[in-house]
Amino acid sequence: MRAPVFTGACPALVTPFRPGGAVSYDCLAQLLDEQIAAGVDAVCAVGTTGEGATLTPQEHIAVVGFCVRYVAGRLKVIAGAGSNDTAKAAALSQRLEEAGADALLHVTPYYNKTTQAGLIQHYQYIASRTELPIILYNVPSRTGLSFTAETYQALSREPKINGVKEASGDLSLVARTRRLCGDDFYIWSGNDEQTVPMMALGAKGVISVAANIVPGLMVKIAHLCLEGRSAEAAELQLRHGPLLEALSLEVNPIPVKTALELMGREVGGLRLPLCALSPAHREELRSVLEAEGLLPGGKAPLS
16 A cells, blocks of 8 residues: 655745846755754655746756755655646656656646546556656646546556545545545545645545644644644644735735745745736735734744
8 A cells, every 4th residue: 555655745846036036045945944843754855836947957957956955854755747748758757756756746747638538548657667656636727627537546546646635625636536536545634724724534634735834733634634633633724824825915925925034034026927926916916914923023833
């Protein structure tokens, strides 16, 4: 029986930039230190939140390699590796395996998209060219394409496909997937605000945007669910609902990177086509962070 890549909470890390746009490895080290201190169970580098779409292939591999060396086995490093070009996704997977990643996160093909049969062939091709476990990534709001539960069932038979980061928002799809797939096809929430209901349906944790700014909170919610203490986890999630909602004011990772900057982290700007948070949304986000005690001088949740 396959073991899950991780259980609990995994931040979808931002990629910090220096003035001028180069990757800031000093800041990345600081962010990793904060995640480790908060007790996260894995980190996911260079995914959507990490602006993987606008990093060069060299930067992409270098960021993952840095994370691997820096955490030095203290937790798993999952590397974003997806593409709408199957051969490109497979080649990048091989390079990230060489860089030391523990697992790969593969979003569905976007823009050109495909059929459900094409999805199966896409992932079978990639799985045949890497030794690493693969986490599928379903985010139809970005890709225009969603898995069906039957496609999950077919892919669950592939030994290297470990499970899926589910960000469709469709709890019925999660439930049907749990019915059709074996117990060792694992599901992780890809939406912070759905962590508790998805874990109540059997998800193993969350790959989290919010963990960039409140790692301790997301660790606590996920581990309460794993311990069967869903009511306590739900209370925490509801209490901090305004914060989770504020991180969706505009396209991710615009709000979370702005939040980190307001909290005093020198994460730098965003690469186009992402741009600065609007002034009105910036003020709304600042007010939520202040209420949560996350601005300098405040007491952060679970700190």
